[in-house]
Amino acid sequence: ETGVTQTPRHLVMGMTNKKSLKCEQHLGHNAMYWYKQSAKKPLELMFVYSLEERVENNSVPSRFSPECPNSSHLFLHLHTLQPEDSALYLCASSEDLIPRETQYFGPGTRLLVL
């Protein structure tokens, strides 16, 4: 248990659906991250939030829309996804946005787009 929770753990959706992934951290951290992990590829950073402000958008398609209402919660809103978006989506947090901070990861949401 890392102090970072994600829901749902598994999600199957059609290409026309709209769904949201939720991440919550109970560590009092100021920075939160969304990562995508596709099969046989390294983790890819998608978004970075620091103190509820987005500081990084790593060329992610607009069908992925992040939201950070407060420093404990991070959402990833999904709409009109493609089958190639099927992957494990991982949330992480760190105390601050400093390069040498340890990131704590959630268990991930395994997404299948049909």
Place this chain on the structure above:
Amino acid sequence: KNEVEQSPQNLTAQEGEFITINCSYSVGISALHWLQQHPGGGIVSLFMLSSGKKKHGRLIATINIQEKHSSLHITASHPRDSAVYICAVSQGGSEKLVFGKGTKLTVNP
């Protein structure tokens, strides 16, 4: 070519064996991380180091900044060590982590 390369990609060992996983990187870094990912996806941070060596239980991580190389060693391996081990680096002053593809370790009883 990925900026972070790990070897081997897959490793099978017998319980009790000494295991080494290697990581090489091609960029300037401020820190290197070793992560463990169990089946099901959850990732745990094992080590963060910028020089020398760190030890935690049966795990040892070393880094050679001049050679841009790090190793993760597991002594007296156990089936519960079976997981994917991921090397990641923090580049310069950036908060980004750049990840290797991971090494899948299977320890048989």
